[in-house]
Amino acid sequence: MTALSSPAARRARLREAGVTAVLALVIAALAVLGLAVGKASVSPPEVFSAVIGRADAMTRFVIMELRMPRMLTALLAGACLGLSGALLQSVLRNPLASPDVIGVTNSASAAGVVGLVVFGLSGFALTGAVLGGTLAATAALYLLSWRRAAHQLVIVGIGISALCTCVVSYVFTRSDIRDAQDALVWINGSLGRAGWDTSLTLAVCAAVLLPVALCHGSRLAVLELGDDPAAALGVKVDRTRTLLLGLAAALAAVAVAVVGPLPFVALVSAPIARRVTGTGSLALLPSALIGAALLLASDLVAQFTIPGVLLPAGVVTGVVGAPYLLWLLVRPGPHRV
C-alpha cells in the first residue's frame, strides 16, 4: 500500500469503508428479515425481545432454536466462501478460479456423499468427515502441483474434481433411491440441516481463519503486481502464495462441510466486491460481506419463492451464478478470461 497519504488513496479507502458499512447494514437487515419471516411470522421488535430472552417460550424456540442457527450458518458460510473465492482468484490470477472449479467443493461432495450414504453419518460426524475429506483432497492437490505454476494447480484441481464427480455418481448408483435424494439435497448446498452444533463449528473455525486471511490482504495486493515485482518489494512469493492457497482451501472446506457445496458464491463475491468498492484492487472484507449477504438472500429466496417447496439455497446461487459466468466467458475486451 504505497502513497497512503495521497488524496486518491484516501478517497479509495474512505469509499471502501463506506461500502463496508453499507454492506454490514444490508446484512443486518437480511438477518432480521431471515429471523422474522417464516411459517410463524414474528415482528422485528419481538425478534429483538426473543434474542435478549424476554419473549414467550414459543417465540423464543422459533427464533433461537430454528432460525438463529440457520441465519448464523448462512452468514458465516457465506463470508468464508466469499473470502475463499477472493483469495483464490487473486493468488491464481484468474477470475474463473474458485473452490467450485478447482475441486475443493467437489471433493467435499464426494466425502459428504460417501459419509451420508455409505456410512450413514450425520451432524458433527458428517461435518468432520467432509472437512477431513476436503482438506485431504486440497493437500493432495497442493502436493501434486508442488513447485508448478499456478495454472497447473488449476488443471490438477479439475482432474481431482472429475474423479470426485465419478465417486459421487458411483455411490448414487449403489444406494437406495431415498438415500440418493437426501444426498442430492446436501450436494446442492442446503441450510436445512443447520443447527447450533453446525453454526458453532463454523464459528470456531471462522474465528481462527477469517482474521488470518484478512490480515494478509496487504501482501496479496503486492502479490497481484506479479512475482518479480512482489519479490523485489520483499514479499516471499512462494511462501505467501502457499499460505494463502491453504487458507482459501481451508475456508472453503469449513463452509462446504457445514452447508454442502454451494455453487458460485465464492466465484461471484470477489468480482462484485471489486466493482462496488471501485478501487480495482482486491477488497477482502467486502468480498466476505458480499458472500454473506448473497447466501442470506439466496436462502430467503429459496425458502419462499415456491410456496410449499423448500429449495436448497444452492439452486438459487446456481441460477444467479450461471449467467454471470457466461457473461464472464463471452464478454469482449482486454479483461476476457
Next chain:
Amino acid sequence: MPVLPVTRGTPDPAAPGAPTGAAPRRRRIGPLAAGLLALAAALVAVCVLSLAVGANALPFGTVWQALTHYDPANPHHLIVVEKRLPRTLVGITVGLGLAVAGVVMQGLTRNPLADPGLLGVNAGASLAVVVALSVFGVQGNAYLWFAFAGTTLVTVAVYGVAGAAGRGGATPVTLVLAGAAVTAALTSVVTAILLTDQAALDQMRFWQVGALTARDFTVFWQTLPGIAAGFVLAFAASRGLNGLAMGEEVARSLGQKVGLVRGFAALSVVLLCGSATAAAGPISFAGLIVAHLAARIAGPDHRWSIPYAALAGPVLLVGCDVLGRIVVRPGELQVGVVVAAVGAPLLVVLIRMRGKGRR
C-alpha cells in the same frame, strides 16, 4: 478488474507433438503399420475377454461355440450373444468415438487438454437427458436423441468460446477452466431438476455414471451411423488438421481451405461425441488419454494418430469395462468410474511433465 492472464510460463499451446523447430524425426510407415496391427490384436484380445469375463465367467470354448453355433436354449450362449456381445460392440463404438473426438478436438482447438468431458460437453448431455426424462417424460431409449442434441449444443458453444478467444489464442488452461465452469453451471441446473423429480433421478443416476451395462443391440445400431460418419469425416479432415497445427496463417498460405477443415472437424466431433455420450453416458478422460498416447506413438501426423486412436480407444474402454467387472465381483464398477480412476492420475502426470523446467 486487473485480471492478468494465466499465460505466464504457459508452455506453447500448440497441439501435442506439433512439429518443433528442430527437424522432426521422420516416421517410417513400416513400424507405424506394425503398431496398428498390434493394437488390432490387443483389441481382439480385450473383446474376447469382455465376452468371457463377468459375474458368470465362461470358458473361451463356450464363447466360441456361442458365436459360431448359437443355440438360444443354452443359457451360456444367451449370456454371450444377448448380453455381452452388444455390450462389447457398444464399448468399441463408444471408445472409438471418444478417442477420435479427443484427437480431433485437440487438433482443432490446438489444445492438448481438450477432452469432451473436461470441456463441459458431458454436462450438456446430462442436462438434455434430465430435461428429456423429467420435463418430457421420455420413455425407453428415446433419451439418446436428447443426449445427442445436448452434446451438439454444448460442443458448438465451447467451440464458439474457443474460436472467439482464438485470435489472441485461448490458452489451454482458459479453455479447460471455461469447461469446468460451464460444467458447474449446468450441473447445478441438473441437480435442481432432479431434486423435484425422484423418478427422473432414479433413471438418471444409472446413465450419469457412464456405463455399458445393459446396452442392447438397439443402442448399438442407433450409435453406429453417427460414429461411422464422424470417423470418416475426421479422417477426411486429417490432412487439414496437420496444417492447422502449424497455425491458421501458415495453413492458409499453404493453400488449405481452413474454414472447410474446421467445419469438417467440428462436425465430426459433434457426431462422435454425441453418439458416444448418448450411448454410454458421460465419460471423461477417455478422449484425453487416448489422444495423448496416439500423439506420442504415431507422432504429429493426424493421418496416423486418428487410426491409432480409433483402435486404442476401444481397447481402453472395453479393457476398463472388463476391469470394472473383475475388481468388485460379482457386482461391477461402471466403466466411467474406471476410466476416471485411470485418467485423473494420467492428467496429473501429463501436467507435471509439461511443467518440468519451464516454470
